[in-house]
Amino acid sequence: DAMVIQNPRYQVTQFGKPVTLSCSQTLNHNVMYWYQQKSSQAPKLLFHYYDKDFNNEADTPDNFQSRRPNTSFCFLDIRSPGLGDAAMYLCATSRSSPGLVNNEQFFGPGTRLTVL
């Protein structure tokens, strides 16, 4: 089945220790997204790629970076995690850009990040 895969499902890191979260997709979608979701809150978009074109949300902290080496993979790097960065990180994909037809987003299962 075509899907969005995230690894690891659970990640524990120490305060200030860099961490990388991984996302891969078999849907062959052009657009990939990273969201942060804290408990009982709506998902918050951090950034998205249309192909290799990177789009950063204005309020995404510089501590968060992303890489998309090819169509299938996208990485979220947190350079110096703080306690406030503990959250569920969701990867999503869509066939087309936001606001266009066929732009439904399909989400992976998420990575739960704990910062000690």
Place this chain on the structure above:
Amino acid sequence: EDQVTQSPEALRLQEGESSSLNCSYTVSGLRGLFWYRQDPGKGPEFLFTLYSAGEEKEKERLKATLTKKESFLHITAPKPEDSATYLCAGNQAGTALIFGKGTTLSVSS
């Protein structure tokens, strides 16, 4: 400011007790209204997209409708397995999805 507001925040139903969840939006130039289901500790699962007022879509016990100001997710004769958080999101051209905070539905047998 563009917003998506969902109500109620939480809803408890008995099995078989039909009800509706509300999503009101003030998103200028709306290009799509999306409904997702999210189970605890998992990513959102896509349910429906609605593009224009008057549009309706159905899937099993769920039916989504759209007006110019709001969307409803109607749940007919719910079962315990329908318990989840239901998220609504609006989309403008060229921008990110604007999510509501969700309605957490609990269905007891």
